[in-house]
Amino acid sequence: MSIDLILSERFGFRSFRQGQREIIEDVLDGNDVFAMLPTGSGKSICYQLPAYLLEGIVVVVSPLISLMEDQVEQLRRQGEKRVCTFHSGMPYHVRMKILRDLTRYKILYVSPETLQTDTLSGTLSRMKVALFVVDEAHCISQWGHEFRTDYLKLGEVCNRIGRPPILALTATATVNVRNDIIKLLNLDRPEMHIYSVDRPNIAFQSEIAETTNEKMDILIRYVQTLKGPGIIYTSSRMVTETITEALKRNGVEKTAYYHGGMENDDRLLTQKQFIYDELDVICCTNAFGMGINKPDIRFIIHYHFPSNIESYLQEIGRAGRDGEESLALMLYHEDDDFIPERLITAELPTKKDINHFSVMVDVDKPDRTLFEQSITSLNLSETAERFMHFHVEKFFREEERDFQTWKNQLVEFIEKRIKEKRERIRYMKKWILSEECKRESILGAFSEKLVTRPLNCCHVCGLSLEPYKSSKEKSPRPVIKSWEEELAIIFHQVNVDV
């Protein structure tokens, strides 16, 4: 069966979008593939379609449980029942049943953490795995080194389950991040499919405030005049709540906040309200956004800047998926520099911590239990603690281990990581403050040149804010949905209520 036939019969599309055919052909040839496609361009087809042609199961590593659930649900709606996910939120007996029947499935969605467990990787190692997919592959580089170290072990796990061909998918990765992913996943001469990260319908605007109060005033003024829906990003949970209150006091009623400290149910509810247009504005930390496929987001405002330019691109990339004019507004005040600096140092142990550690353990007769206990008594941040556990595990896996060498390398590595992270913050700040074209310089960060400049480019090139303002007389937007879509929404909600 040809891939065009499967595309129309299984997925209901007449033709491939940019990049999809080439990527699928390389995957079917059994090559390792690295693909960078802009958000919303149909990345999942690149492994879902080959699943019908390859012998064995396709294992997809995904960063969020909600993302995995969404994908499974969507495929089931399309009529494909041979897909599943496997995670801690599922009842024990359901998980066991899936394990028993795993050979019957075509696609399995799983987190990097669960994939490490012997129950799952053991079962997979005894069957044929056709393809190993890493979705949102930039997470390997962005989260793997400290926050979710299981991302660093994906290469190993892939070997354990028979080293099938690997497909790494992402929407944003600088050349450095690409190389990091290739190295950590152990990709073998991968076929590279890199497409432009430019989003011509997103215009850039920045405002530099003299004081924090002024920044808040500017924010409120913009939100009052801009056409929604929109997202406001900040770097602090508390600030999301402060901004929400301030906006409500100033006439922007349909506003809510969202951050990782909230109850799961509240997060889900707020997210749904935003997607179904019950909210105009959402004030959030970087917890919000991954997997949000709302097509008509009109503005993204940064009240604080993210700590690197890929995160920034990810965040603004959530606007204008429908192709309509959208605005990315950056608000800056010099006090903002403090937060990202604090965050990067808090996620790693200091040299002093490492010295403390080496005093506590017996250097000549290394004992695993004592090592682990000593980490706990260092009183590190959760992320720094995770980092230490990962490196201790690595130490005990070495046959000829030497504590001093390990320690020196660790300290060196920490210094290198902090230096890199500072450099990335510095680059982000340079972008904010530079007097050059915002679009050209952001493309430059991805080693790309601007080909055509859109009419509304950025405030440096000259920008009219008129297209982004809300019109006084609000005509109700016609909502045209196919009956399939309507049904899907109804079923979705039924599932949620039960």
Place this chain on the structure above:
DNA sequence: CGTGGTTAGCTTAAGCTAACCACGGTGCGTTAAT
């Protein structure tokens, strides 16, 4: 930097103020205690 929580120290001893300090963001999984 800004903020919120804690504590020392003052005082017609229970509640106030001021000084000080810690902290700021992303999620998976498992387990212990009811």
